[in-house]
Structures are given as C-alpha cells and as structure tokens.
Amino acid sequence: xxxxxxxxxxxxxxxxxxxxxxxxxxxxxxxxxxxxxxxxxxxxxxxxxxxxxxxxxxxxxxxxxxxxxxxxxxxxxxxxxxxxxxxxxxxxxxxxxxxxxxxxxxxxxxxxxxxxxxxxxxxxxxxxxxxxxxxxxxxxxxxxxxxxxxxxxxxxxxxxxxxxxxxxxxxxxxx
Amino acid sequence: xxxxxxxxxxxxxxxxxxxxxxxxxxxxxxxxxxxxxxxxxxxxxxxxxxxxxxxxxxxxxxxxxxxxxxxxxxxxxxxxxxxxxxxxxxxxxxxxxxxxxxxxxxxxxxxxxxxxxxxxxxxxxxxxxxxxxxxxxxxxxxxxxxxxxxxxxxxxxxxxxxxxxxxxxxxxxxxxxxxxxxxxxxxxxxxxxxxxxxxxxxxxxxxxxxxxxxxxxxxxxxxxxxxxxxxxxxxxxxxxxxxxxxxxxxxxxxxxxxxxxxxxxxxxxxxxxxxxxxxxxxxxxxxxxxxxxxxxxxxxxxxxxxxxxxxxxxxxxxxxxxxxxxxxxxxxxxxxxxx
Numbered sequence: 001x002x003x004x005x006x007x008x009x010x011x012x013x014x015x016x017x018x019x020x021x022x023x024x025x026x027x028x029x030x031x032x033x034x035x036x037x038x039x040x041x042x043x044x045x046x047x048x049x050x051x052x053x054x055x056x057x058x059x060x061x062x063x064x065x066x067x068x069x070x071x072x073x074x075x076x077x078x079x080x081x082x083x084x085x086x087x088x089x090x091x092x093x094x095x096x097x098x099x100x101x102x103x104x105x106x107x108x109x110x111x112x113x114x115x116x117x118x119x120x121x122x123x124x125x126x127x128x129x130x131x132x133x134x135x136x137x138x139x140x141x142x143x144x145x146x147x148x149x150x151x152x153x154x155x156x157x158x159x160x161x162x163x164x165x166x167x168x169x170x171x172x173x174x175x
Numbered sequence: 176x177x178x179x180x181x182x183x184x185x186x187x188x189x190x191x192x193x194x195x196x197x198x199x200x201x202x203x204x205x206x207x208x209x210x211x212x213x214x215x216x217x218x219x220x221x222x223x224x225x226x227x228x229x230x231x232x233x234x235x236x237x238x239x240x241x242x243x244x245x246x247x248x249x250x251x252x253x254x255x256x257x258x259x260x261x262x263x264x265x266x267x268x269x270x271x272x273x274x275x276x277x278x279x280x281x282x283x284x285x286x287x288x289x290x291x292x293x294x295x296x297x298x299x300x301x302x303x304x305x306x307x308x309x310x311x312x313x314x315x316x317x318x319x320x321x322x323x324x325x326x327x328x329x330x331x332x333x334x335x336x337x338x339x340x341x342x343x344x345x346x347x348x349x350x351x352x353x354x355x356x357x358x359x360x361x362x363x364x365x366x367x368x369x370x371x372x373x374x375x376x377x378x379x380x381x382x383x384x385x386x387x388x389x390x391x392x393x394x395x396x397x398x399x400x401x402x403x404x405x406x407x408x409x410x411x412x413x414x415x416x417x418x419x420x421x422x423x424x425x426x427x428x429x430x431x432x433x434x435x436x437x438x439x440x441x442x443x444x445x446x447x448x449x450x451x452x453x454x455x456x457x458x459x460x461x462x463x464x465x466x467x468x469x470x471x472x473x474x475x476x477x478x479x480x481x482x483x484x485x486x487x488x489x490x491x492x493x494x495x496x497x498x499x500x501x502x503x504x505x506x507x508x509x510x511x512x513x514x
C-alpha cells in the first residue's frame with residue numbers, strides 16, 4: 001500500500017504534463033510580422049499554417065459572411081457564383097490558388113478583393129473555402145454552422161478529392 | 176481593547192471604493208437607487224443582530240469570569256431562569272420581526288423594479304447590439320431620418336426613461352451600468368430589454384458582465400447622463416453627416432479610407448463608406464474612448480490603434496492593415512476631423 005502511493009502519485013503528476021500540450025498556436029501578437037512577406041504563387045509557407053488552424057478557419061468563416069461571399073456563393077452551395085462545397089475547381093484548389101482568386105478576381109464575375117481585405121484576411125478566407133470540400137484535418141474543422149443546411153456537419157463528411165475543371169469558353173457562370 | 180482593533184482601521188479605506196464611475200452602490204438611476212435602499216436595509220438589520228449576538232457572547236464570557244467559589248454548583252445561573260426565558264421570547268420575536276422586515280423589503284424592491292415606466296413618460300428608444308468586443312448603438316425615432324448610429328458610447332437625458340433593446344451578433348454578452356441599474360443579458364437570436372431611468376447627470380462606465388472571449392475585459396461602454404439641453408445638442412450633432420475633410424493631409428486620408436480596407440468594414444455617414452461589420456466612425460473623434468473603452472480618445476491612441484490594432488487589443492477583429500507612414504498620418508488626420 002505504502003509502496004504503491006508514491007508510484008501512483010508520480011503517475012498522476014505526469015498528467016499535469018498534458019497541460020503543456022497546446023492545441024495550436026494562435027499567434028495574435030505575431031500576425032503583423034507574417035503579413036509583410038510577399039505572396040508566393042506556388043508553395044507559400046503560410047498555406048499550411050492557415051489551412052490547419054481552427055482559429056484562422058473560423059475567422060475565415062466569419063469573414064465569408066461579413067464580406068458578402070454568401071451573396072454569390074451562398075454558404076458553399078453556390079448560386080450566382082459556382083459552388084464551393086464540391087470537389088471541382090476551375091482555377092485550382094490549393095490554398096495559394098484560392099488566395100490568388102480572392103485577391104485578383106476571376107473572369108465572369110469574381111471581383112478582386114486586393115486592397116479591400118488584408119493579406120491575412122485573404123488567407124483566412126481561403127482556409128475556410130478550402131475546408132468546405134473537407135480537405136482540412138478533421139480536428140480543425142468546425143462541427144456545426146450557423147445557417148440552415150441539409151448536409152451533414154463537416155466533421156462527419158468524407159474528404160472530396162479535388163478535380164481541376166477549367167470553365168468552358170463562353171460558359172455562363174454558375175452551374 | 177481599542178488598541179488591538181487599530182490594525183483593522185485601514186480596512187475602512189475600502190469604503191472609498193463605493194463611489195466612482197462604475198459602482199453598484201450609487202443612486203444615479205432609479206433601479207440602482209431601489210437596489211441600494213434594499214442593500215442599506217439589509218446591512219442595518221443584519222448589523223443590529225450582529226451587534227446583539229456579539230453582546231451576548233461577550234456577556235457570557237464575562238459572566239462567570241472564574242468567580243465560582245464552590246467549584247461545583249451554579250446557584251447563580253438557575254436563579255435567573257425567569258429572566259432568561261423572557262429574554263428568549265424577546266429574541267425569537269426580534270428574529271421573526273426582522274425576517275418579516277427583510278422579506279417585505281425584498282418584495283417591495285422586486286415590485287419597484289418590475290414597474291418599467293410608472294409615470295408613463297415618453298421613452299427614448301435605443302437598440303444596443305453586442306459584438307466581440309464592442310457595442311453598436313442605434314437611437315430610433317418616430318422620424319427615421321433622425322435615427323443616430325454610433326458605437327461604444329451612449330448619451331441619456333436626465334429624468335427620461337431609456338428603453339434599451341439588447342441583441343447580440345455572436346455570443347452571449349451582458350449589459351451592466353452599475354451606477355444606473357442591474358444587469359441584462361444579450362442573447363444571440365433574441366431581443367432582451369431593460370429600462371434605464373437616470374436621475375443624476377454624470378459620466379458612468381458600463382462593462383460587459385458575461386465572459387465573451389479573449390477581450391471581454393476590454394468591452395466597456397461610456398454612459399453619459401446629460402442635461403436635456405446638452406443631450407439635444409449632442410443629438411443634433413450626431414444627426415449630421417461627417418464633415419468634409421479640408422486639409423490636404425485629411426483629404427489624402429479620406430481618399431485612402433474610401434478606397435481601401437477601412438471602408439470594407441466601417442461606416443461613415445455622408446461618404447461612400449457604408450459597411451456595418453465594424454463600429455460606425457461618423458463622429459468617432461467626439462467620443463471619450465476608442466476600442467470600447469480600451470484607450471482614451473487622443474492622437475496617440477488613434478495612431479496606436481490604426482498602426483497595429485492587435486498590439487493594443489490582441490484578438491480583436493480589426494486586422495493589421497500594414498499602412499506605410501504617409502498613409503498612417505493621413506488616415507489618422509482624417510479620423511481626427513470626424514468630430
């Protein structure tokens with residue numbers, strides 16, 4: 001009995017080590033610095049930071065409503081603009097491609113947001129858009145959304161393999 | 176005895192905390208006055224009983240004081256049984272009476288607070304929306320062209336009830352001006368209300384009273400109770416659109432504001448900036464503080480806030496824009512003109 005006590009106490013104390021396991025780095029104070037770097041169209045080091053960070057993703061979801069992305073894309077299902085939930089990408093589905101699309105716009109209606117949203121906000125938005133087709137780690141995805149939806153929560157959906165599908169010339173926007 | 180209690184004297188300095196711009200012991204509002212009366216009643220009644228109990232304890236302590244001579248029998252105690260019994264009945268009566276007084280006081284306080292507008296006076300209507308971490312304020316009038324939109328500051332005319340409609344855009348917040356009234360929660364998806372009945376002119380501070388995230392502590396609201404004349408002046412000034420910039424520097428700031436990131440989120444009435452994501456800035460320089468009571472309104476604070484909002488209030492939703500020095504000077508100069 002008495003010999004078991006120190007051992008079990010030591011074992012219990014090791015559980016305190018778990019307190020050192022941060023889920024993720026929010027980096028509130030360091031955001032300013034990171035945004036002074038130039039955009040790299042292929043292999044930008046920020047892509048992984050933003051797409052696998054629950055905080056950045058939920059900020060992107062907020063901005064998606066605030067910046068009226070829902071006006072054309074609805075909540076990912078598409079409307080006037082193409083759907084973002086499916087696995088088809090006209091201009092590439094990597095984080096860098098989505099940031100480029102947001103900042104510079106695309107033909108047939110997608111306006112450029114350069115100078116209207118900051119670099120950081122563009123990356124956050126891209127992280128959210130990227131997650132709509134469940135390409136993000138499951139522990140980063142939000143379990144529920146605020147708006148009405150007939151699809152399962154993102155955490156219960158299976159990842160969709162991205163397919164590049166260039167728009168047909170002269171094709172009307174939308175589906 | 177007195178000398179032994181002397182070290183406790185500094186504790187009375189705590190009473191000094193019972194006044195100021197954010198205290199619940201004030202009578203500047205009808206509700207807070209009613210609540211204070213209840214608090215005073217409870218304090219007096221319980222203090223009387225505390226003193227009585229302490230007096231009995233001290234009497235019991237001194238009663239025998241080692242004066243027993245035989246060491247066994249206690250003739251003294253038994254001979255006073257009659258007076259003890261009388262005292263006991265008196266004590267039960269006092270406790271019963273005091274409990275009745277306190278219960279009635281609570282009841283009348285509750286009834287008093289339940290009367291929203293007993294004299295049926297004309298009411299000022301204000302919609303207050305909580306956001307992480309700032310307050311959106313809209314004054315609604317019968318003539319909608321007179322409506323006022325501002326942020327993080329409300330002005331109330333003294334003696335006129337203000338009906339506050341409380342909503343939230345994100346999480347649960349709580350509206351509390353301790354000098355004027357009690358708390359009321361702001362719940363996403365529904366409208367709560369509270370009536371403020373200010374009785375004394377002054378500057379008070381409200382604070383979000385429900386933990387709402389990282390910057391909960393920096394979610395304050397300046398409440399000014401004005402004389403009717405001052406309030407009318409403030410109202411008239413707030414109804415005006417923003418003044419046109421006149422100096423070249425302010426004009427450059429205006430141009431930047433309207434064409435870049437600022438106008439994506441902020442509204443300035445009278446200009447093309449008409450977004451509602453962030454606080455309304457139409458008369459931002461006329462307010463007492465910026466960033467929901469985080470910094471006093473002055474040139475230095477404005478520079479600090481525009482240059483790096485995340486440094487002043489980490490986690491808030493205003494992004495780091497990355498203005499260069501010229502742009503920073505210009506935007507700050509423009510905001511300063513928004514009186």
